Amino acid sequence: METTDLKDFQKRLADKVGQVLVKHREEVTDFLDPFLLNVAFKYLVKIPDIKFASFGGSKDTERRRIVICPEYLEPEFNMAKITILELTGNIDYIKINHGDCLGSLLGQGLKREKVGDIYPTERGFIAILSNEVAQFILVHPPQLKGLSLTPQILEADNWQPPFKPGKTIKTSVASLRLDALVASGFGLSRTKVIGDIKGGKVKVNWQEINNISFQCKEKDVISFRGQGRVVIAQIGGETRKGRIAVELLRFK
Known part of the structure; x- marks a missing residue:
């Protein structure tokens, strides 16, 4: 990440902390990769009068959102405003990878920071999204290599990320x-x-x-x-x- 981009991120994070302290309500970041999560944690741990925690859809997700709260509130999953979508279609004979799945979402106009982890499956893929873009995808589902997909919401308590063999x-x-x-x-x-x-x-x-x-x-x-x-x-x-x-x- 360029130095200017990192400084911009740190400024946005500081702005969110300011909102928490002034308005006494929780704030949530975009999805962050492990590098930015580490940068954020090192900054937030030094700030008094707040609590924070990261959520990504499961304990094993890499890309996560940080919920920042006043010290008298406990950060909870629902505050992270995350939706887990499974998108399926008739793709049994087509090889897909992570880039194909991400590209189908970005092709719908989604910004990368609104997208968490993505898991290709035999029939499509599972995507962890911010609530607002998940609602858009439910109405305007993407295509994957020209094939239509049908989205459905997965309950956060009742799913596990698919095993990814290496x-x-x-x-x-x-x-x-x-x-x-x-x-x-x-x-x-x-x-x-x-x-x-x-x-x-x-x-x-x-x-x-x-x-x-x-x-x-x-x-x-x-x-x-x-x-x-x-x-x-x-x-x-x-x-x-x-x-x-x-x-x-x-x-x-």
Whole structure:
């Protein structure tokens, strides 16, 4: 994230805190990725006279909204104004991925910050949305690869995120540089990934990294726009050829 964007986010967050303290009512942020959640938590924990908590639809969701309350109120899920929608259609013979599902929503005019986690399923996908855009999607459902979808609301207490299987990749790299791990994890040439990293298509732990020499570490999450994500599950020892053994987990 650019420095100016981060400052804008911090200002908006401070404005919400100000509203809570002046008007004595709860405020809720947009959906935030884990990087921005961490930034927000570090700021909010220093503010007296408030309470806050994050909600995303389940305990395992990555993108979440933060509810900020006066200190005499307890943040609750209903304050986060979240709706869980399941969108299904006749897509049995079509391969879809996370990007396809997100694109179908953004194609309806939704802003990314109003969309939480998305889970592709065999018949469509599940999307966690802010209440206001969920109502819009119920009336104006998107299409997925040209096929119609039917939306329905899932009760927050009665659903679980679908299991997302990952592909294990055991390989070796010359170093733990970002470009080396991206190339190995996604099966691409170093030449291509260098351009994509410098072009802002790669994030490490939800923060955009443009430096191809960035040193990665175990448990880092590498997201590559249009390709999916790779988790560095394990970093092993040195091979006979002087390379570093790594175990990666790739998700599409």
